[in-house]
Amino acid sequence: MRRSLIFFILFLVACLALKAQDPLPYKNQVSTNLLLPLFGSADVAYERTLGGKFAVGLGAAVYGEPFENLTIDDSYRGGSLRTKNEIMPFARIYFNGNQKKSHFLEVLGSFSRVDESGRLIRSVNEEGNGVYDIGVRSYTRGGLGMGYGYRFLLVDDKLVLEAQLGLRTNFDVNFIVLNAALVRTGIKIGYRF
Amino acid sequence: MKKIVICLIMGIVLIGCYSSDDYYDRTVRLQVRDVITFTNDKEYQVGDTLRFEVAFSRYLNEDGFSSPLDVFETTGAEAFSYGFDLYQYSDFSKRFEPIFLDSELVIGSKGEGSYYFGNGVVAELNETRDTYVSEVGVVLVESGTFQLDFDFLYFTSPFNENSVIVSIEYVRPSDGTLDLEFSVVE
Numbered sequence: 001m002r003r004s005l006i007f008f009i010l011f012l013v014a015c016l017a018l019k020a021q022d023p024l025p026y027k028n029q030v031s032t033n034l035l036l037p038l039f040g041s042a043d044v045a046y047e048r049t050l051g052g053k054f055a056v057g058l059g060a061a062v063y064g065e066p067f068e069n070l071t072i073d074d075s076y077r078g079g080s081l082r083t084k085n086e087i088m089p090f091a092r093i094y095f096n097g098n099q100k101k102s103h104f105l106e107v108l109g110s111f112s113r114v115d116e117s118g119r120l121i122r123s124v125n126e127e128g129n130g131v132y133d134i135g136v137r138s139y140t141r142g143g144l145g146m147g148y149g150y151r152f153l154l155v156d157d158k159l160v161l162e163a164q165l166g167l168r169t170n171f172d173v174n175f176i177v178l179n180a181a182l183v184r185t186g187i188k189i190g191y192r193f
Numbered sequence: 194m195k196k197i198v199i200c201l202i203m204g205i206v207l208i209g210c211y212s213s214d215d216y217y218d219r220t221v222r223l224q225v226r227d228v229i230t231f232t233n234d235k236e237y238q239v240g241d242t243l244r245f246e247v248a249f250s251r252y253l254n255e256d257g258f259s260s261p262l263d264v265f266e267t268t269g270a271e272a273f274s275y276g277f278d279l280y281q282y283s284d285f286s287k288r289f290e291p292i293f294l295d296s297e298l299v300i301g302s303k304g305e306g307s308y309y310f311g312n313g314v315v316a317e318l319n320e321t322r323d324t325y326v327s328e329v330g331v332v333l334v335e336s337g338t339f340q341l342d343f344d345f346l347y348f349t350s351p352f353n354e355n356s357v358i359v360s361i362e363y364v365r366p367s368d369g370t371l372d373l374e375f376s377v378v379e
Contacts, residue, residue, distance in 0.1 A: 118219070120219060120221065120357060122258070124260050125263065125266065127263070128260055129252055129260055129261055129262065129263035129266070130255060130258055130260045130261065130262040130263065130267075131262070131263055131266045131267050132221055132262070132267045132357045132359075133267075133357065134219060134355070134356070134357060
């Protein structure tokens with residue numbers, strides 16, 4: 001019994017020692033984009049630091065109509081596209097690790113809900129025959145993107161301020177430049193815990 | 194690190210090049226068979242009129258759907274335009290050469306501004322408004338060996354930027370039942 005108690009105390013001491021040596025006291029981060037509200041949109045992101053330089057996270061965004069001004073994929077197949085919302089898992093590498101200033105590179109995935117107008121929509125009329133109309137079709141599409149940014153850690157590393165430029169394409173396009181959209185772009189503020 | 198960045202950029206570009214290529218420009222494409230009736234007398238006199246008829250329902254089957262497509266309600270088209278070809282055998286080239294017919298020699302309804310290949314006519318919705326029909330005649334003014342040609346024949350609804358277009362491809366029977374070669378003598 002005494003031996004077990006000693007082992008338990010040693011284990012606690014070891015854990016506390018590791019905690020004290022942990023160079024990353026804050027491994028979790030939530031942030032939001034300060035610029036998106038100017039375009040009738042909003043986003044939130046959660047990020048988990050994995051080590052000295054790497055982090056993974058999940059972002060979600062809801063886009064208003066003004067956000068279309070930031071996209072160049074709004075004309076497509078003779079119709080128009082409007083991305084309504086989007087979920088973006090991402091991974092980052094911070095080139096300066098956990099220092100107060102670091103630039104970073106981000107790779108992101110994208111699952112976006114899109115309204116595409118000008119599409120052929122087939123319905124069945126009262127007589128049981130098919131009829132096509134031109135209308136709006138909603139669907140989910142996937143994509144990949146990249147981003148580059150710079151991060152500042154403030155107020156005992158609890159407050160995050162970062163600037164990022166991100167570009168995302170989708171799997172329905174012919175070429176990345178023709179159907180790209182700016183995502184996760186702007187000035188972000190976050191809290192680490 | 195530079196290699197990693199270059200690989201990431203190349204990877205995304207390559208994935209961006211993947212394309213479903215399902216561009217369709219608001220056109221519904223269908224196929225029909227057995228819609229042309231041509232009674233070939235094989236030998237005609239100069240001055241005779243060659244005749245053939247086209248008739249297809251406004252309700253057409255569409256691949257992938259159990260309900261037939263109402264092409265009239267879809268397009269509002271009172272007529273579908275199409276074109277046919279006539280070839281004449283040439284001893285010079287030892288093959289059939291295309292003939293572009295003077296419109297006065299073609300008897301039948303002709304659409305204006307329609308999209309078709311060859312000699313253009315239209316199939317109009319009949320009085321009962323359930324079938325598009327076209328009765329075409331060609332006045333034979335020259336002797337020789339000829340051949341009607343219905344390959345690459347598409348019945349097309351009028352183009353309108355704001356409406357659906359239906360393009361119906363005619364699929365010629367592969368068993369040779371549609372004999373299109375004939376001769377004209379003085």
